[in-house]
Amino acid sequence: xxxxxxxxxxxxxxxxxxxxxxxxxxxxxxxxxxxxxxxxxxxxxxxxxxxxxxxxxxxxxxxxxxxxxxxxxxxxxxxxxxxxxxxxxxxxxxxxxxxxxxxxxxxxxxxxxxxxxxxxxxxxxxxxxxxxxxxxxxxxxxxxxxxxxxxxxxxxxxxxxxxxxxxxxxxxxxxxxxxxxxxxxxxxxxxxxxxxxxxxxxxxxxxxxxxxxxxxxxxxxxxxxxxxxxxxxxxxxxxxxxxxxxxxxxxxxxxxxxxxxxxxxxxxxxxxxxxxxxxxxxxxxxxxxxxxxxxxxxxxxxxxxxxxxxxxxxxxxxxxxxxxxxxxxxxxxxxxxxxxxxxxxxxxxxxxxxxxxxxxxxxxxxxxxxxxxxxxxxxxxxxxxxxxxxxxx
Ligand SMILES: Cc1cc2nc3c(=O)[nH]c(=O)nc-3n(C[C@H](O)[C@H](O)[C@H](O)COP(=O)(O)OP(=O)(O)OC[C@H]3O[C@@H](n4cnc5c(N)ncnc54)[C@H](O)[C@@H]3O)c2cc1C
Numbered sequence: 001x002x003x004x005x006x007x008x009x010x011x012x013x014x015x016x017x018x019x020x021x022x023x024x025x026x027x028x029x030x031x032x033x034x035x036x037x038x039x040x041x042x043x044x045x046x047x048x049x050x051x052x053x054x055x056x057x058x059x060x061x062x063x064x065x066x067x068x069x070x071x072x073x074x075x076x077x078x079x080x081x082x083x084x085x086x087x088x089x090x091x092x093x094x095x096x097x098x099x100x101x102x103x104x105x106x107x108x109x110x111x112x113x114x115x116x117x118x119x120x121x122x123x124x125x126x127x128x129x130x131x132x133x134x135x136x137x138x139x140x141x142x143x144x145x146x147x148x149x150x151x152x153x154x155x156x157x158x159x160x161x162x163x164x165x166x167x168x169x170x171x172x173x174x175x176x177x178x179x180x181x182x183x184x185x186x187x188x189x190x191x192x193x194x195x196x197x198x199x200x201x202x203x204x205x206x207x208x209x210x211x212x213x214x215x216x217x218x219x220x221x222x223x224x225x226x227x228x229x230x231x232x233x234x235x236x237x238x239x240x241x242x243x244x245x246x247x248x249x250x251x252x253x254x255x256x257x258x259x260x261x262x263x264x265x266x267x268x269x270x271x272x273x274x275x276x277x278x279x280x281x282x283x284x285x286x287x288x289x290x291x292x293x294x295x296x297x298x299x300x301x302x303x304x305x306x307x308x309x310x311x312x313x314x315x316x317x318x319x320x321x322x323x324x325x326x327x328x329x330x331x332x333x334x335x336x337x338x339x340x341x342x343x344x345x346x347x348x349x350x351x352x353x354x355x356x357x358x359x360x361x362x363x364x365x366x367x368x369x370x371x372x373x374x375x376x377x378x379x380x381x382x383x384x385x386x387x388x389x390x391x392x393x
Contacts, residue, residue: 002150003151004029005153005155006156006157006393007144007153007156008029008030008157009031009158010159010160011032011039012365013041013379013382013383015160015386016031016123016386017383018389018393019031019118019390020121021387022389022390023122024390025390030126031124033126033128033169034127035169040168041161041165043111044168050102050103050110052103052379053101053376053379055099055101056098056099061372062372063245063246063370063371065344066344066345070370072350073353073381073384074381076384077384079101085117086110086113091103091105091110091113098226098375126148130147132146134177139359140154140155141360142361156360156361157353157389158362158364159365159386162188162339162366162367163190163339164190164193165334165335174342174367177361181357183344183355184344185344186344188339188341188342189340190332191244191338192241192374193244194235194244195236195240195244195253196233196327196331197235197325211229211290211291213228214227215259216239216259217239217240217255218255218256219246222242225239226238226239227239228240228255233331235327241374242373245340245373247330251326253326253327254324257287257321258321262317263286263320264314264317266282267282267316271305274305275306277305278301278302279300279302279305279316283296283316287320295320339371343367343368345369352392353385353389353392354389364389365382366381366382
């Protein structure tokens, strides 16, 4: 039996950050993980270059039943604090659109930074450890039974993440622990995930696979302007991923494929100036030919503008600027970047991340009912929540 001050379950972004901070305070810290490697999601993130934070972070970039919860932690450990760590390690990085910061070389740089900091302050990391049972003896005394023996600890931190990418070791472990201690868990769903399409839409759009268009995608709640990507499975690309986190099953989304112009106005002006040109000559200049051929009927495309009625112009404009499509569903946790829902924020202190009802039990990172937008916001939440909890565990 091992007696330890702090046990953290989950050796990834939030867990390692918490471990570093707690150990810096002189706490004896052990991080347990069932995976054979720490930080697998860090390694696969950002297409291998880890979008580790964003220049512009605010509450609006997060989805939660308690949208104000993130404020405190995000202001105590900010994106600038994490950038300072990255710079201290001389990790080269670059900014992409919307203030997203990526490593120049590899996500490994970020994981190595965390592991190196852990080493400096003697954090123990024990991998391939299956947690069999958690018992609470008394306040600030937990017994964790695992396949590598029993651990006793004063503070138990759950940093086991959400459900996305089960292949990478994602499990509902954290939700089960919360339920064991009667802590509310909001229903979960896949977020930042591509949409699948109904059969007829899939067939109609199948020729467009690989085309990316800068668009505005809207749901009832929000809209995003970024690329959409037609794939052989359905719709993807950053604008689709962002909207998917707000999408309710059965809901129709609207897509404006030409957000910079008023197409009806463009068509009307062209009709006045060049009535002899064919509709396709005009539209092929605005969007890829393959796409136009799918969205607008061939006989109409072959007509000159003077042969087309104003009503038909309206239909053309609407088809490309108010394209309504009802996704069949999402690709689910298999490809989702985040999990929406999770451990109820109201059950936790926004200062310490300790449960309000179970002394010594903490939840941090993605296991909580907090999901960030695409753009480095999820890692920033892991860094901020892990850092804050690390000051108290
Ligand atoms: C493909 C992909 C790309 C992404 N890219 C980005 C990006 O570029 N920028 C960004 O901000 N966010 C990105 N994210 C989201 C980001 O990776 C997560 O939000 C973040 O890793 C959450 O950190 P966490 O520490 O809370 O949980 P996780 O990183 O999920 O870590 C949880 C840890 O707990 C362990 N664990 C789980 N269950 C158990 C169990 N039963 N017993 C023991 N251990 C367990 C896991 O093995 C894992 O090591 C991406 C996600 C994916 C899937």
